[in-house]
Amino acid sequence: MRIAVISDTHDILREEVLGQIRMADAVIHAGDVSSPALVNQIKSNLRNGAGFYPVRGNADGDWAEKIPETLELTLDQVRIFVVHNRKKAVIPDDCDIVISGHTHRFQEEVKDGRLWLNPGSCGRRRFHMEVTMAVLHIEGKNRRVEKIIIEPAGLSSETRKPDIMAAASDMGSRGDNANPLELSSGELLRLIDRILAGMKRGRTIAQIAGEMNLEDSFVEEICRIYVTHPGVSVNGILDKLEVNRQIGA
DSSP states (O other): EEEHHHHOTOOOOOOHHHHHHHHSSSEEEEOOOOOOHHHHHHHOOOOOOOOEEEEEOOOGGGGGSSSEEEEEEEETEEEEEEEEEEGOOOOOTOOEEOOOOSSEEEEEETTTEEEEEEEEOOSSOOOTTOOEEEEEEETEEEEEEEEEEOOOOOTTTTTTTTHEEEEEEHHTOSSSOOOGGOOHHHHHHHHHHHHHHHHHHTTTTTHHHHHHTOOOOHHHHHHHHHSTTTTTTHHHHHHHHHHHHHHHH
């Protein structure tokens, strides 16, 4: 049995993904579909008799209220549990495979005989992360994961030209405003932390933006997320920032 496993499409369905869907006996979507149009596009590309098993993600709106947050299903002889964010779910003891999404990062790990699979994101590229999906091959109780790289990871921070963090360390430089979305997620986390530190010291948005060579609107967005979500972590701000980028908020 050939199962196409996708997640975090965020309203983008690439031709490479459609090609895998057309060959699959079943399709599992681990959430953040983002529109009913994409659901219909997947269904229209299913081969005859193929099943479609989606769960609802945190970026799916009211339209998705009838899509379950978790699924338990058995394909061939393998019991599968599907959830968007596995950190927010109670995992059944009797499942053979746990499929999740949310992180946009591919993961395949076996612990105590159980397979944990995150296909990564096959939608819009997140920062410099690779764009991926998975194909799960099942025969009886046997399973094998095939990682599909649709777009490789972008240049690492070591190989690309000096970026916004270098500009931010030079408090006096005021060239063209740098683009924070060119950063890796780790660099962006450090940048967000510096913005919050400036805000806590009483610096204005304009002052922080000027000192760090950033657009005022970007600094304002970070500060707004921090103020409107009491107790949010830097990682939480990064997640919210990315969701806003993907849904156009």
